[in-house]
Amino acid sequence: MHDKSVALVTGSNKGIGLEICRQLAKKNITVILTARDHLKGEEALKKLNTSNVYFHALDITNPDSIEDIYDFVLKKFGRIDILINNAGIFLNEDKTGNVLTLDIQHIRKTMETNLYGAIRICQKFVPLMQKHNFGRIINISSQLGQLSSMNKTFTAYKISKTALNAFTRIIADELKEYNIKVNSICPGWCKTDLGGWDAERDASQGADTAVWLALQPDNSDSGFFFMDRKKIDW
Ligand code: NAP
Secondary structure, eight states, X not given: OOTTOEEEESSOSSHHHHHHHHHHHHTTOEEEEEESSHHHHHHHHHHHOOXXXXXXEOOTTOHHHHHHHHHHHHHHTSOOOEEEEOOOOOOHHHHHOOTTTSOHHHHHHHHIIIIIIHHHHHHHHHHXXXXXXXXXXXXXXXXXXXXXXXXXXXHHHHHHHHHHXXXXXXXXXXXXXXXXXXXXXXXXXXXXXXXXXXOSBOHHHHHXXXXXXXXXXXXXXXXXXXXXXXXXXX
């Protein structure tokens, strides 16, 4: 790990993303906390109350917003070592509908954030990682995207996470000549706005495997799916 490593976490004004920022900052990583809403981002930054976390606005569905944060990162740090594709949505319509009735627009909207957003961020930032031949990319996926246990319900969300996992495999292979590791993780069912407040785990537990993977050495795994620091089936 570089002694001035820089991490960018998408969708980190709350939930698992905020906890990932907190845990990375404790490991002396310079962290860029991002939020699509300025006020929410500034509020989250205050909660962390540490000098090695910076806030910058980012909406991963908006190419101009991605350009903007890329310029900020380039000017301020000149590198990015850790990229956590955490931002995600789970639409209410998807929680009640079924595959035969779900409006295709809801699938499209879910993919726009959960899949295309992560792809867009990688397309912008990976060349900077390649320049330094270093990178750790973690895609925050879900067990709900596992094909090995795929079943009905939550159609749009499940499809988006399965597709995100496919993207993990594809980009890990694309980058295998570089010291850039790409993995998917499932944080487990966590108490957040997305997971609901009856969930089993705290967001801090959900953040653990992503932070652990972000700090792995050069000979570590790439192109796998992890939960609780262990490999799981796709
Ligand atoms: P959360 O508390 O709802 O946080 C989601 C974050 O994503 C928020 O900061 C949200 O911003 C942001 N976001 C949504 N759309 C965005 C966009 N277009 N651009 C930038 N940021 C955007 O949810 P969470 O539970 O922490 O979820 C984090 C990740 O873990 C997601 O990928 C989710 O699918 C995954 N996950 C969660 C669970 C669970 O049980 N909680 C389980 C498995 C996987 P706003 O505040 O502006 O909405």
